[in-house]
Amino acid sequence: MRLLILGTGGMANAHADNFSKIDGVSLVGGVDVDPARLAEFCATHGIERQFASLEDALAWGEFDAVANVTPDRIHHPTTMQAIAAGKHVFCEKPLATNAIKAMEMTEAIEASGKVGMVNLTYRNSPAVQKGRELVLSGAIGKVRHVEASHLQSWLVGNHWGDWHTETKFLWRLSTGHGSNGALGDIGIHIVDFASYGSGLDVAKVFGRLRTFDKAPDNRIGEYTLDANDSFTMNVDFTSGAIGTIQATRTAAGQMDQLRLRVYGETGSVEMIYDTGTSTLRACTGEDVHAAKWHDVPFDPVETNYQRFVAAVRAGKTQEPSFRRAAQIQKVLDAAMASNASGRDALV
Numbered sequence: 001m002r003l004l005i006l007g008t009g010g011m012a013n014a015h016a017d018n019f020s021k022i023d024g025v026s027l028v029g030g031v032d033v034d035p036a037r038l039a040e041f042c043a044t045h046g047i048e049r050q051f052a053s054l055e056d057a058l059a060w061g062e063f064d065a066v067a068n069v070t071p072d073r074i075h076h077p078t079t080m081q082a083i084a085a086g087k088h089v090f091c092e093k094p095l096a097t098n099a100i101k102a103m104e105m106t107e108a109i110e111a112s113g114k115v116g117m118v119n120l121t122y123r124n125s126p127a128v129q130k131g132r133e134l135v136l137s138g139a140i141g142k143v144r145h146v147e148a149s150h151l152q153s154w155l156v157g158n159h160w161g162d163w164h165t166e167t168k169f170l171w172r173l174s175t176g177h178g179s180n181g182a183l184g185d186i187g188i189h190i191v192d193f194a195s196y197g198s199g200l201d202v203a204k205v206f207g208r209l210r211t212f213d214k215a216p217d218n219r220i221g222e223y224t225l226d227a228n229d230s231f232t233m234n235v236d237f238t239s240g241a242i243g244t245i246q247a248t249r250t251a252a253g254q255m256d257q258l259r260l261r262v263y264g265e266t267g268s269v270e271m272i273y274d275t276g277t278s279t280l281r282a283c284t285g286e287d288v289h290a291a292k293w294h295d296v297p298f299d300p301v302e303t304n305y306q307r308f309v310a311a312v313r314a315g316k317t318q319e320p321s322f323r324r325a326a327q328i329q330k331v332l333d334a335a336m337a338s339n340a341s342g343r344d345a346l347v
């Protein structure tokens with residue numbers, strides 16, 4: 001499979017590292033509007049062809065699939081162009097900046113017959129895959145209550161770099177640069193994690209978004225820092241279960257932690273991904289009466305990168321698909337509508 005990497009910033013390195021490890025996959029071209037970044041990326045990953053735009057790359061055309069690793073607001077126009085040119089697309093999350101655009105992309109890829117998948121990275125955690133299996137097997141009975149959080153701290157700690165000076169952080173803080181803040185950036189991950197891990201779909205949301213003061217006039221250069229930094233959601237699931245889903249970039253002490261607890265009629269399951277380490281625990285059977293948890297073993301799982309390559313080879317989309325990401329985007333849109341109106345919003 002011949003792959004083009006579109007957008008050669010921070011996350012593109014993870015794409016190049018992961019795809020290049022898969023037998024039979026060649027990274028044949030890179031595209032970026034920043035020539036210096038593009039040149040350095042292509043040198044690092046041994047990529048021969050460099051393009052200043054997707055149009056130029058499509059005019060050449062000698063690739064099967066595009067890994068779209070551009071900033072959020074660029075996903076929609078570029079993915080639509082790649083689909084029109086008959087390419088498979090592995091798109092970064094969020095698929096688009098709203099559900100209408102995400103659904104347009106979904107319909108276009110499905111109509112084209114090509115593979116369209118979205119990099120909901122935390123599906124790569126064996127804890128959520130095995131945890132979901134447990135829940136669906138009935139190990140905790142009917143699910144009643146869900147608690148989910150995604151905690152990062154790059155606004156207070158500089159372990160990933162200095163947000164005041166690096167563009168990869170600044171565009172994430174600015175709605176004018178197409179970001180929906182913590183909700184758009186990591187809300188997509190934790191809503192997917194909560195819904196996938198619990199086997200439930202969100203029906204209704206009460207959402208609260210908060211943007212904190214972070215700089216004089218909340219501006220740094222061309223960036224107005226108006227995107228939300230934290231959110232909370234009370235959710236009703238279609239099954240009648242309820243839950244809370246929250247995320248923040250300001251949780252000192254947590255680099256990148258997703259925690260999901262699913263409470264059922266006869267037991268509970270806890271799935272954690274914490275900065276590269278997965279853990280899975282359950283409280284079931286007689287342990288329920290002693291409120292005791294036990295670790296649950298799990299096997300490694302395929303990554304989204306591996307699943308995408310397998311899907312292209314088989315000619316059949318796997319999860320997480322564009323359709324799934326568009327459905328999760330509807331939950332995020334509902335949280336924004338709810339925050340604006342002060343009322344519940346239906347998904």
Ligand SMILES: NC(=O)c1ccc[n+]([C@@H]2O[C@H](COP(=O)([O-])OP(=O)(O)OC[C@H]3O[C@@H](n4cnc5c(N)ncnc54)[C@H](O)[C@@H]3O)[C@@H](O)[C@H]2O)c1
Nearest residue numbers: 007008009010011032033034069070071072092093121168
């Ligand atoms: N799945 C995950 O866990 C995960 C983690 C990090 C980032 N991401 C996603 O990956 C995407 C990129 O994030 P990042 O941190 O690498 O950002 P980044 O700012 O480091 O990189 C984006 C790159 O895209 C380039 N670009 C902008 N417009 C372009 C265009 N029209 N054509 C080609 N290139 C263009 C920029 O010059 C930049 O080099 C975002 O959508 C982000 O949400 C996902």
